[in-house]
Amino acid sequence: MKQIFEWDRLFFNSLPETFILEVIFRSTVMFTILLLTLKLAGKRGVKQLSIFETVIIIALGSAAGDPMFYEDVGIVPAAIVFTVIIILYRTVTWLTGKSKKFEEFIEGKTECLINDGKFSISSFRKESLAQDEFFAELRIKSIEHLGQVKHAFIETSGEISVFYYPDEKVKHGLPILPSLFNAKSKFIPADGIYACSFCGHTQEVTIGTANCEICKKDEWVEAINTKRIT
Numbered sequence: 001m002k003q004i005f006e007w008d009r010l011f012f013n014s015l016p017e018t019f020i021l022e023v024i025f026r027s028t029v030m031f032t033i034l035l036l037t038l039k040l041a042g043k044r045g046v047k048q049l050s051i052f053e054t055v056i057i058i059a060l061g062s063a064a065g066d067p068m069f070y071e072d073v074g075i076v077p078a079a080i081v082f083t084v085i086i087i088l089y090r091t092v093t094w095l096t097g098k099s100k101k102f103e104e105f106i107e108g109k110t111e112c113l114i115n116d117g118k119f120s121i122s123s124f125r126k127e128s129l130a131q132d133e134f135f136a137e138l139r140i141k142s143i144e145h146l147g148q149v150k151h152a153f154i155e156t157s158g159e160i161s162v163f164y165y166p167d168e169k170v171k172h173g174l175p176i177l178p179s180l181f182n183a184k185s186k187f188i189p190a191d192g193i194y195a196c197s198f199c200g201h202t203q204e205v206t207i208g209t210a211n212c213e214i215c216k217k218d219e220w221v222e223a224i225n226t227k228r229i230t
Contacts, residue, residue, distance in 0.1 A: 023077045027084040031059055035106075059085050107156045114152035117165075117173045118200040121215065129154065135176040138162070145224050146200045147173025164228060172223035174200040184221045194220040 034055045063081040096103040111123040113134065124131075137160045143149060148170050151163040165171070174195035175181050184197040188205050195202045196212035197219045203212070211218050 019077065020080050023080045024084050027059075027063075027081045028088065031055065031085060031088050034058055056085065056089055110153050110155050112151060112153055113160070114146060114149050114200070116151075117146045117149055117171060117202075118214070119146075119198075121199055123154075134160070135181070138176055142228060142230055144177055144226055144228070145173035145175045146195070147171040147202070147223070147225050148228050149173070167227045170225055170227055172202045172225045174202070175221055175224050180224070181221055184219050186218050186220070188220055193223045195223040197221050 060082065063078050063085065092106060096106055112120050113123050113129070114120065124134075138149070138152070141160075141162055143162070148164055149162055150165050153161045155161055172193045172195070174197065181197070186209055188194060188207055188210060191206045192204070193202055194205050194210075196215060196217055198217040199212060199215040201212050201214040202223045203210075205220065209218060210220070
C-alpha cells in the first residue's frame with residue numbers, strides 16, 4: 001500500500017536523477033513540435049493570441065497540470081520542464097529581437113487582404129483564409145460591400161483590421177451579403193457595373209458574358225455602392 005508523502009516518489013517518482021537529461025530533451029522536442037504545428041495551423045487557428053504565446057500556454061499548462069493530479073508524475077521533472085520552457089522562451093524572444101526574418105517566421109506578419117476595395121489574391125493564398133469566413137468577419141463590422149473598404153489587414157494575432165472609405169468616397173464594390181453574393185452568375189442580365197466574385201474588381205459590362213480585366217474569371221455579382229450604417 002502506497003503511503004502519502006513518500007518523498008522519493010513525490011519528487012522523482014523513483015526515477016534516477018539522470019532522467020532529468022531525458023526530461024530536458026523531451027521538453028525541447030515537444031516545444032519545437034508545438035511551435036511548428038501551430039505555425040502550420042495558421043493565424044486563424046490561434047486567433048487573438050500569437051502562435052508563440054499559445055505554445056507557451058499549452059506547454060506550461062500541461063507541465064503544471066500533470067503533477068497536480070497524477071501520482072506517477074514527479075514534481076522535479078515537471079519543474080525541469082518549466083525551466084527548459086522558460087529558457088527556450090527567453091532564447092526565442094532574444095532571437096526575434098535580433099532577426100527580422102526569424103520574428104516573421106515565429107509570429108508571422110501582417111498581410112493586406114483588401115486594397116482599394118479589391119482582394120489581394122496572393123495574401124489570401126498565403127493565409128489559407130476561406131472567403132466565407134472573411135466575409136463573416138466583415139459583416140460583423142457592418143460592411144455590406146467591398147467598395148466601403150479602403151484597406152483590410154489580417155494581423156499576426158489573426159484579427160481583421162479594417163480602414164474605411166469616408167461616405168463621400170464609397171465606390172461600387174462586391175456585395176458580401178449572402179442574398180446578393182449568392183446571386184452571382186456567369187451571364188450578365190443587364191448593362192451596368194458588376195463586381196468579379198473572385199477578386200472583387202468592378203467594371204462596366206454589357207449583357208452576355210465577360211471576363212474580369214484583372215483575374216480573367218467570368219463570374220459576376222451586380223455591384224452596389226451603399227454607404228455604411230453605423
